[in-house]
Amino acid sequence: MPAAASLPVAEYRSRTARAQQAMAAQGIAALLLTSEPDVRYFTGFLTRFWESPTRPWFLVLPATGVPVAVIPAIGAELMGQSWITDIRSWDAPDYADDGVGLLAETLVKLVPPGGRIGVPMGRESVLRMPLADWERLTLILADRPRVDASPLLRDLQMVKSEAEIALIRRICDIGGRAFSRVPEVARPGVTLAQLFRCFQGLLLEEGADWVSYLAGGAAQGGYGDVISPAHDRPLTPGDLVMLDTGAVRHGYFCDFDRNWSVGPASEELRAAHRILWEATERAAEAARPGARACDLHAAMLPLLARHNAGPVTGRLGHGLGMRLTEPPSLIPADETELRAGIVLTLEPSLVLGPGRMMVQEENIVIREDRVEWLTPRAPQDLPELEWGA
Amino acid sequence: MPAAASLPVAEYRSRTARAQQAMAAQGIAALLLTSEPDVRYFTGFLTRFWESPTRPWFLVLPATGVPVAVIPAIGAELMGQSWITDIRSWDAPDYADDGVGLLAETLVKLVPPGGRIGVPMGRESVLRMPLADWERLTLILADRPRVDASPLLRDLQMVKSEAEIALIRRICDIGGRAFSRVPEVARPGVTLAQLFRCFQGLLLEEGADWVSYLAGGAAQGGYGDVISPAHDRPLTPGDLVMLDTGAVRHGYFCDFDRNWSVGPASEELRAAHRILWEATERAAEAARPGARACDLHAAMLPLLARHNAGPVTGRLGHGLGMRLTEPPSLIPADETELRAGIVLTLEPSLVLGPGRMMVQEENIVIREDRVEWLTPRAPQDLPELEWGA
Numbered sequence: 001m002p003a004a005a006s007l008p009v010a011e012y013r014s015r016t017a018r019a020q021q022a023m024a025a026q027g028i029a030a031l032l033l034t035s036e037p038d039v040r041y042f043t044g045f046l047t048r049f050w051e052s053p054t055r056p057w058f059l060v061l062p063a064t065g066v067p068v069a070v071i072p073a074i075g076a077e078l079m080g081q082s083w084i085t086d087i088r089s090w091d092a093p094d095y096a097d098d099g100v101g102l103l104a105e106t107l108v109k110l111v112p113p114g115g116r117i118g119v120p121m122g123r124e125s126v127l128r129m130p131l132a133d134w135e136r137l138t139l140i141l142a143d144r145p146r147v148d149a150s151p152l153l154r155d156l157q158m159v160k161s162e163a164e165i166a167l168i169r170r171i172c173d174i175g176g177r178a179f180s181r182v183p184e185v186a187r188p189g190v191t192l193a194q195l196f197r198c199f200q201g202l203l204l205e206e207g208a209d210w211v212s213y214l215a216g217g218a219a220q221g222g223y224g225d226v227i228s229p230a231h232d233r234p235l236t237p238g239d240l241v242m243l244d245t246g247a248v249r250h251g252y253f254c255d256f257d258r259n260w261s262v263g264p265a266s267e268e269l270r271a272a273h274r275i276l277w278e279a280t281e282r283a284a285e286a287a288r289p290g291a292r293a294c295d296l297h298a299a300m301l302p303l304l305a306r307h308n309a310g311p312v313t314g315r316l317g318h319g320l321g322m323r324l325t326e327p328p329s330l331i332p333a334d335e336t337e338l339r340a341g342i343v344l345t346l347e348p349s350l351v352l353g354p355g356r357m358m359v360q361e362e363n364i365v366i367r368e369d370r371v372e373w374l375t376p377r378a379p380q381d382l383p384e385l386e387w388g389a
Numbered sequence: 390m391p392a393a394a395s396l397p398v399a400e401y402r403s404r405t406a407r408a409q410q411a412m413a414a415q416g417i418a419a420l421l422l423t424s425e426p427d428v429r430y431f432t433g434f435l436t437r438f439w440e441s442p443t444r445p446w447f448l449v450l451p452a453t454g455v456p457v458a459v460i461p462a463i464g465a466e467l468m469g470q471s472w473i474t475d476i477r478s479w480d481a482p483d484y485a486d487d488g489v490g491l492l493a494e495t496l497v498k499l500v501p502p503g504g505r506i507g508v509p510m511g512r513e514s515v516l517r518m519p520l521a522d523w524e525r526l527t528l529i530l531a532d533r534p535r536v537d538a539s540p541l542l543r544d545l546q547m548v549k550s551e552a553e554i555a556l557i558r559r560i561c562d563i564g565g566r567a568f569s570r571v572p573e574v575a576r577p578g579v580t581l582a583q584l585f586r587c588f589q590g591l592l593l594e595e596g597a598d599w600v601s602y603l604a605g606g607a608a609q610g611g612y613g614d615v616i617s618p619a620h621d622r623p624l625t626p627g628d629l630v631m632l633d634t635g636a637v638r639h640g641y642f643c644d645f646d647r648n649w650s651v652g653p654a655s656e657e658l659r660a661a662h663r664i665l666w667e668a669t670e671r672a673a674e675a676a677r678p679g680a681r682a683c684d685l686h687a688a689m690l691p692l693l694a695r696h697n698a699g700p701v702t703g704r705l706g707h708g709l710g711m712r713l714t715e716p717p718s719l720i721p722a723d724e725t726e727l728r729a730g731i732v733l734t735l736e737p738s739l740v741l742g743p744g745r746m747m748v749q750e751e752n753i754v755i756r757e758d759r760v761e762w763l764t765p766r767a768p769q770d771l772p773e774l775e776w777g778a
Contacts, residue, residue, distance in 0.1 A: 054718070078617050096722070124482075130514050196598070212440050214437060215438060225463070246440060314480060325443045
């Protein structure tokens with residue numbers, strides 16, 4: 001059962017029951033889900049086939065009972081290995097009707113006229129189906145209002161179960177082992193592009209199923225941004241190198257980075273690394289049930305503001321789980337109350353000068369009485385890659 | 390310049406000019422693009438950061454002049470390395486207004502009242518922004534009708550330039566070299582999950598930037614489907630093993646597979662492999678400018694129908710390029726006329742029995758007078774992995 005191998009069926013039943021409880025409280029008759037993590041959250045349906053944009057996939061969560069999958073025939077075999085028993089499929093792509101009729105029929109039967117259909121419409125959500133098909137569907141369902149299900153799903157998915165935390169810890173361990181082996185491959189003559197390839201290989205060797213995200217940089221005295229693909233220039237003494245990975249095991253992500261100095265580090269870089277380390281420490285101290293996401297931002301801000309060239313912008317961390325980035329955001333505007341089981345990244349950064357920055361990122365889980373580090377903590381001192389002449 | 394490294398700026402200028410020509414013909418005053426491949430198509434903006442669902446990204450293509458990027462501040466540095474000069478950014482995530490105001494302002498200025506705004510709404514498209522923000526935007530732009538830009542983009546993106554074909558050929562070569570090394574790693578005791586990890590490592594070693602897609606199977610006498618992740622069972626004599634990869638180099642995909650018998654192959658599997666090989670041959674013979682996508686389906690169908698257990702369903706190939714799967718689809722309903730420069734996968738499959746199938750996939754490009762194979766052709770005879778006792 002590859003599809004459901006990562007978590008026991010009880011987990012999916014429990015998620016469904018909790019969603020249905022929230023739906024009842026909010027007067028939602030059914031959820032309509034279209035995105036990979038939302039469908040997987042309730043079914044365990046795990047496939048990289050979502051990489052193909054050709055076909056839409058639908059999951060309908062009724063007010064009671066098990067979810068109904070309305071999916072392309074190509075996925076019926078795999079979905080059949082999950083706990084879902086009501087699987088309705090069509091031979092996609094179908095240019096006349098790519099599942100809309102089957103989906104509408106399903107919703108009309110499960111939701112009485114006037115019943116509200118919850119669809120994720122808010123922050124960080126995407127409706128993964130063609131807009132023209134959505135508009136066609138809303139015409140058929142004109143007497144069943146659509147409401148935003150994003151808050152409901154956010155609440156539900158933000159708090160992780162012990163089984164989920166164990167999976168995230170595992171991929172963090174894998175990432176940690178791969179990072180510790182970077183000095184094996186970051187040798188004189190190696191370009192950043194080659195380092196990216198080698199590092200992905202290390203992640204796979206250490207047990208990642210795949211590597212959905214890798215960004216980084218290597219430049220003199222700091223990198224220009226944190227989302228770039230690799231360049232083809234060999235690493236050079238004086239470069240600050242950073243690798244930031246979202247590797248995946250059993251469908252759960254880590255998201256953390258590490259920095260190295262190529263050869264001896266300048267005092268500026270050493271100081272910046274220590275400040276960022278201290279910032280994650282302060283955020284971790286502030287992170288407890290009852291604190292708010294913005295409190296973690298506030299805990300890091302004074303230290304960063306004191307050393308940053310220019311105003312501190314952007315978020316300083318975020319949620320993590322089945323997605324590389326999830327709610328909440330560590331920004332002043334996010335007042336999400338932290339609860340035990342919320343997994344976060346702490347991601348302070350410093351601008352050192354024009355086009356020169358440094359970022360550190362760690363992953364934690366909020367516990368009742370403390371924070372648990374999921375990533376092996378970065379060293380306080382910026383590590384140096386030995387570089388022969 | 391990592392962002393624009395893969396293609397010369399002239400390519401992006403030419404794409405923009407051709408889009409604007411088509412827009413003029415269709416009375417479209419501006420295109421609004423939100424998806425990774427659409428934004429990259431006109432800018433060269435290449436980053437794996439799209440993996441994060443948190444932030445929307447917008448590109449506006451006006452009737453004349455260069456595209457305008459309306460993007461989160463975190464991407465401004467990287468976009469600034471492209472040929473795009475008009476970059477408007479905001480500090481995302483912004484819970485009060487996550488770019489909608491800035492985008493609306495941009496569109497209002499570029500498009501006069503009554504002007505039509507083209508947005509991809511059709512097959513294989515997704516609007517990558519929260520639905521609530523989209524609805525807010527349409528209210529602001531109420532006097533500027535939205536029209537479906539999918540046909541325009543499909544026409545434009547389907548025909549590849551020589552530079553694009555060279556990139557696809559390169560990643561196909563990389564995939565071919567990795568496939569040729571599978572016998573190095575598929576040894577007794579290895580599970581399918583381990584084989585998946587090793588194979589991704591081979592792809593990276595051979596030069597892939599990353600591996601966006603890998604599916605496959607290993608089961609006695611044929612696999613159950615072609616989209617599953619790997620199971621943890623060791624490969625066993627009698628298994629038919631298949632790996633199907635969408636690896637990426639400079640943002641362009643290959644998409645092909647290979648099959649092996651673990652130990653000596655049964656006559657049934659050997660015959661099926663030869664039939665599938667013959668099917669790709671027949672499709673390639675039919676593939677020329679002026680033929681339609683459905684003609685390639687028709688060229689394969691009789692042979693497959695004669696040997697298939699049950700009716701032949703699903704598509705038998707598709708377009709390929711900046712996405713793992715692109716239009717057209719090799720299905721009876723797709724009458725897209727093939728033109729020189731269209732890159733296709735040929736992907737015939739055979740159902741051998743309940744839960745047992747075999748798929749072969751190759752990549753080709755349509756030339757004026759012939760077909761060019763981009764993948765090193767699979768052998769006619771099913772290769773066997775030597776398997777000690």
